[in-house]
Amino acid sequence: MANFITIFFSLILGVTNPSEEKKTEIQQEPVSTYYLIRHAEKDRSDSSNRNPNLKKEGLERAKKWAEVLKDIDLDAVYSTDYNRTMQTAKPLADLNKLNIIKYDASKLFDENFEKATKGKTVLVVGHSNTTPQFANAILGEKKYEDLDDSENGALLIVQIMEDGTTLSQVIYIN
8 A cells, every 4th residue: 555655646746766767858950050261371471462372381271171171061162352261262162063152251140141051051261350250240159269360270160050059169170
């Protein structure tokens, strides 16, 4: 009779044995994924040149980005309209058979960009200040500081999930 009373009250009170509880985790697929990189090493031999090309090491890094991200099926490649960013984006755009879309760095993650990239996997090539600012604009918070001027190997990955939550991480490739 004691067992019956214990079971009865357990059922009424909803008491369960913690070891018998099963956790249910709902996993969401990302709706939009952004791979954000700064341009590769630029030629600094002429300090008056506002639009330098990549130097040899920069061209090699651009190829390395293509190798690192070769298994990512990109839907679009965006770059600012500078030689160094376009040259950094080119190997990945070529690999994915995509044209490079030029964007205005002063309009980071605006409504038009958000609409055009929703549900897509996108590479965005920018600068030491615009790359983290772009990530921050997507996240809706200031999480990342400007990159050091010597840092050309940071990959920021930002994902927007179905419910609107965001995830981000930084990976350094050198």
